[in-house]
Amino acid sequence: MTRVRVEGLAAGYGGAPVLRDVAFELRGGDRVGLLGPNGGGKTTLFRVLLGELRPLAGTVEAPGRIGVVPQTERSRLDFPVSALDVALMGAVSRLPWWRRPGRAERGAAREALTAVGLAAEADATFGDLSGGQRQRVLVARALVQDASVVLLDEPFTGMDAASAERLEALLRRLAAEGRALLIATHDVDQARGWDRVLCVNGRQVAFGPPGDVLTREVLQATYGGAIVEIPGGGAVLPAHHHHDHAAG
Amino acid sequence: MVLATLGSILADPWRDPLTRRALAEAVLLAIAGGAIGCWIVFYNLAYSAESLAHALLPGLVVAALAGLPLLLGGAAGLVLAALGVALAARVPAIGRDTGVAVVVTTLFGLGALLALSSASPPGLQGILFGDILGVSNTDLALAGGLVVVVLGALGALHGRLVLVGFDRSNARALGVSPVLVDAALLVLVAVVLLVAVQGLGNLLVVAVLIAPAASARLLARRLAPMMAAAAAIAVAGVVGGLYLSFYAGTAAGASIAAVLVGLYALAGASSAMRARGPSRPQSAQEP
Numbered sequence: 001m002t003r004v005r006v007e008g009l010a011a012g013y014g015g016a017p018v019l020r021d022v023a024f025e026l027r028g029g030d031r032v033g034l035l036g037p038n039g040g041g042k043t044t045l046f047r048v049l050l051g052e053l054r055p056l057a058g059t060v061e062a063p064g065r066i067g068v069v070p071q072t073e074r075s076r077l078d079f080p081v082s083a084l085d086v087a088l089m090g091a092v093s094r095l096p097w098w099r100r101p102g103r104a105e106r107g108a109a110r111e112a113l114t115a116v117g118l119a120a121e122a123d124a125t126f127g128d129l130s131g132g133q134r135q136r137v138l139v140a141r142a143l144v145q146d147a148s149v150v151l152l153d154e155p156f157t158g159m160d161a162a163s164a165e166r167l168e169a170l171l172r173r174l175a176a177e178g179r180a181l182l183i184a185t186h187d188v189d190q191a192r193g194w195d196r197v198l199c200v201n202g203r204q205v206a207f208g209p210p211g212d213v214l215t216r217e218v219l220q221a222t223y224g225g226a227i228v229e230i231p232g233g234g235a236v237l238p239a240h241h242h243h244d245h246a247a248g
Numbered sequence: 249m250v251l252a253t254l255g256s257i258l259a260d261p262w263r264d265p266l267t268r269r270a271l272a273e274a275v276l277l278a279i280a281g282g283a284i285g286c287w288i289v290f291y292n293l294a295y296s297a298e299s300l301a302h303a304l305l306p307g308l309v310v311a312a313l314a315g316l317p318l319l320l321g322g323a324a325g326l327v328l329a330a331l332g333v334a335l336a337a338r339v340p341a342i343g344r345d346t347g348v349a350v351v352v353t354t355l356f357g358l359g360a361l362l363a364l365s366s367a368s369p370p371g372l373q374g375i376l377f378g379d380i381l382g383v384s385n386t387d388l389a390l391a392g393g394l395v396v397v398v399l400g401a402l403g404a405l406h407g408r409l410v411l412v413g414f415d416r417s418n419a420r421a422l423g424v425s426p427v428l429v430d431a432a433l434l435v436l437v438a439v440v441l442l443v444a445v446q447g448l449g450n451l452l453v454v455a456v457l458i459a460p461a462a463s464a465r466l467l468a469r470r471l472a473p474m475m476a477a478a479a480a481i482a483v484a485g486v487v488g489g490l491y492l493s494f495y496a497g498t499a500a501g502a503s504i505a506a507v508l509v510g511l512y513a514l515a516g517a518s519s520a521m522r523a524r525g526p527s528r529p530q531s532a533q534e535p
């Protein structure tokens with residue numbers, strides 16, 4: 001089932017478009033890797049899908065609710081809220097503005113935290129959690145929202161291997177439940193294990209199953225000259241690309 | 249003996265109905281100001297609150313000269329300031345911050361000019377530094393209403409305020425308009441300033457909004473306790489300030505501000521000490 005359909009999309013911030021010629025679709029059950037260099041337009045695409053940025057051209061069809069797991073920002077770490085408070089934010093729009101979240105909403109938030117393996121951390125301060133736990137709390141928020149599409153903006157950046165494996169397993173399960181996931185990442189090898197990849201570099205370079213799409217030519221067009229050949233036919237990014245956003 | 253002396257030291261200031269009313273007014277304003285102050289801190293609105301307070305001045309002065317209720321004058325001053333800022337922000341060469349600064353400084357100067365050039369000065373000192381001893385029963389009722397409105401509105405808007413404060417850039421995706429939440433908060437801040445400016449003064453009112461919230465921020469790790477702590481600190485500040493004013497013979501508004509700053513220093517020291525102690529919660533490890 002198609003959850004998002006994008007055609008002829010161009011987007012920007014007042015000047016020339018920073019992203020153009022984008023056309024793809026997200027289907028329920030698919031994990032789609034979004035690859036591109038820093039400044040390639042990954043976050044911009046998310047903002048268009050979320051309705052925060054109006055397209056300069058083209059169409060976006062997304063009838064369902066879209067949840068987002070944003071990149072880490074300092075301001076969020078300083079905010080005095082618990083993991084449960086953050087998960088509860090997914091319920092705010094369902095309530096009229098004068099109603100506080102009640103038992104039903106709290107129940108849903110706890111259930112979502114349990115689903116992401118953080119039942120025990122419900123009352124911990126969000127900013128005190130590890131990077132991997134924070135990402136999962138934000139996934140729980142999307143679950144409370146009952147989002148059929150979840151956008152994750154570089155969720156694996158700066159994460160240790162154990163946390164990354166845990167998040168991978170969670171994403172696999174979310175997709176198996178019929179959600180569509182669009183996951184921005186710098187890890188080409190990781191994206192090879194997913195259902196589709198979308199490569200952008202100011203414009204769409206390619207979209208399709210990783211086996212067809214992730215050729216040397218496409219990677220070169222996506223990342224410029226910054227790729228390294230590895231024996232056995234693969235091509236990977238230099239290590240520094242993985243940690244560009246690790247700070248904060 | 250000692251207890252009796254202490255009791256009379258504590259009770260003496262409140263034998264006069266005038267000071268009792270002042271106490272009640274100050275406590276009510278402190279509760280409202282402390283609670284909303286937390287959101288002023290989280291939304292980085294300290295500068296806006298300060299600007300709003302100053303922009304009230306010409307309206308207050310004109311109202312005082314004309315013998316109208318100060319509240320009316322203050323409201324008119326706010327509308328004037330909002331229009332001025334909106335106009336200044338439209339001039340591309342000026343920019344928003346500069347626009348606010350220009351308009352507010354102009355209005356504040358205009359207010360001072362009006363007050364000083366009048367044949368019968370309207371008590372500029374009272375307007376600038378507050379006249380907490382001069383509050384009427386009507387003022388008191390107004391302050392009580394303010395507490396109900398502010399706490400009610402903050403309670404109703406809590407989820408949305410938290411959401412926008414935590415994650416402004418994705419608030420719309422979560423179904424909440426940050427512009428509306430900002431507007432609602434600014435209106436509330438304006439209402440608090442309007443009611444509080446008479447008692448606490450044009451220059452000092454912002455201290456009751458910001459200092460307790462900044463102190464509470466250092467002590468509390470959740471929003472509801474933080475708002476309760478801010479209100480409690482604000483109440484302690486105004487009560488302490490009124491004692492100081494009574495026994496040291498200092499101006500009430502300035503004494504309150506001084507005690508609030510002292511409490512902030514205490515909160516800072518206590519939070520620094522806890523940070524050095526062994527009991528501070530460390531970042532949780534991945535399970």
Ligand SMILES: Nc1ncnc2c1ncn2[C@@H]1O[C@H](COP(=O)(O)OP(=O)(O)O)[C@@H](O)[C@H]1O
Pocket residue numbers: 013018036037038039040041042043044045
């Ligand atoms: N708010 C903004 N205003 C103007 N330009 C922006 C803004 N956000 C991003 N850009 C520009 O848009 C381009 C794409 O950025 P972004 O979508 O954040 O890339 P990515 O997420 O892939 O690193 C960059 O050139 C960036 O400088």
Ligand SMILES: [Mg+2]
Pocket residue numbers: 042043044153
């Ligand atoms: Mg980005």
